[in-house]
Amino acid sequence: MASQEQLSAIKGAKVLMVGAGGIGCELLKTLALSGFQDIHIIDMDTIEVSNLNRQFLFRQSHVGQSKAKVARDAVLRVRPNISITPYHANVKESRFNVDFFKEFDVVLNGLDNLDARRHVNRLCLAADVPLVESGTTGFLGQVTVHLKGKTECYECQPKPAPKTYPVCTITSTPSKFVHCIVWAKDLLFAKLFGDKNLENDLNVHSNDAANSSEHSDVFEYRKDEDIEEYGRRIYDHVFGHNIEVALSNEETWKNRNKPRPIYSKDVLPEKLSEQNGNMEKGCVTDDVSAMASLGLKNPQDVWSLGENSRVFLEALRLFFLKREKEIGNLTFDKDDQLAVEFVTAAANIRASSFGIPLHSLFEAKGIAGNIVHAVATTNAIIAGLIVIEAIKVLIKDSNNYRMTYCLEHPSRKMLLMPVEPYEPNKSCYVCSETPLSLEVNTHRSKLRDFVEKIVKAKLGMNFPLIMQGASILYEVGEDLEEDMVAIYAANLEKALSELPSPVTSGTVLTVEDLQQEFSRNINIKHREEFDEEKEPDGMLLSGWVEPPVDKDKNKPIGNGESTSNALPAEESLEAKKDVTIQEISEVTEIATGTKRKLSEVSKGTTPDHSGLSDETRNHNQLEKLDVDDEDDELMISDDWESLTKKKRL
């Protein structure tokens, strides 16, 4: 039962919700049913069919309409007397500036990406408005309170770098199905259907006897060539010939199982189109799906090697027959059925060659698209926790703020694990005044490199203004004069030392995002050489939060900026000599941060120094927590105070 104080705080509050998706729908409903009367909601998206299973305010008839508006209408039907103001817009639009944020008593995030979260964090800091941040990944979830100067901000802890794999694991020595998926989508799919000008590490041994005399690129489709013949040529090349070439390097296989070359003639009949009556169907129906034209119905079935080989050839054929115009511009998209079919089949054939268990299309799609299936109940629990924290924020009950984790399996008999929030990180470059410095080759690096790699990627600014003393070197904005736009565009292509106001060792640059009202000075230090593997940006930004380094191994124990260092231990040796392929996973970011703290607090352990990425290490710790729990009886605690001994505030 809410106290009088809580009730009047709820009634008088003006709250801003950002995101009306899985968490947002639950949150809006819970806010309305808890008595909130003035709710503003920003969401840039329209409703999709795939949202309907968990975003319960939406119905089939709403598909294509604004999430924020439909959510408002749905909730007003049960609470007609409250005020809900929807904005069908990106929270990064300039109208949502610091003054806009200042209007609210608390901001509640139900977002799904790092970029928007960082942006809202900065606006809340600039406007001095408390932020309740949230995230879910399947059964895992987290709610955190960020209050300027009192608790850590969203960016006080470095977020894990995207998961990466060494190129040689992907191109030569896969040991897990995910390696085969990365090979199939980032190398083979990209090679066949993507931009021909992009670099691709797929081994192209086109000097094999059969092809070298006529063609320099074995992947090229000859106009007069039969499409099945072409498909078989690619098949035999990547699954047969390339494997034979790899096998000839004896050293590689000394301590590994040797792969088996697979040729199409060994697994398929001579001429498929004559054998398979369904093959032509794909040409006449609109359904561009290899599965459909081969009569494979259940995406959860694991196909045999023969079936995968057929899907491979059929998907390739359909791309060339039905989607020829897109070839050369395609990038893998988890919602593109034909692309998923091709990648599943290719990954499975490669897996078969390397003795790795095969997977269904459903599983392969999840791995390829980094999909963790959303769980509606987790979203509902998290939304409830957001409202609990929001109420504490409104009555300024700061001693009782909690960062709460929602777990998949009970730990210490609990599914919900509240811990006290952390203090602000004194070296956080966002919420503290930490000085920054940048080592860079000022003769070689261009202003564009600085803007893209540092200002946007590292400092997360969207509308940067870069100044040296009083002169502006670069600016982004809607109302810039044309001549200024031209000058800034020209500046981007200049080396730092050749700019109109040269940037050299000792220069102090001021970088500012006017919308975020966020400004930092960066001391420039010239450095001649950079290690291409460890410092691929050719620049080194320091003075902001970095994970501690294990001095013996010179490896970060968490996720550093260098992606090649953020690798699972078993792969880290190879990583030292190899470039890495990125596999982006936004969805795990927030939950991964969760697990770091959870493991520290609940086990009382110090972070381990295993050299694993945060993601991997924390998964392991979470699993360990679960395994350690012998008693499976559940308890959801409501005794917040007694649960945490560590006082962090």
Ligand SMILES: Nc1ncnc2c1ncn2[C@@H]1O[C@H](COP(=O)(O)OP(=O)(O)OP(=O)(O)O)[C@@H](O)[C@H]1O
């Ligand atoms: N910059 C932004 N401005 C406004 N809304 C945003 C922004 N970024 C993300 N969102 C919204 O946050 C919500 C996140 O919800 P959720 O995680 O359930 O994602 P979804 O897109 O609805 O579902 P899924 O990605 O699982 O298909 C989405 O509705 C999305 O439109």
Ligand SMILES: [Zn+2]
């Ligand atoms: Zn901070």
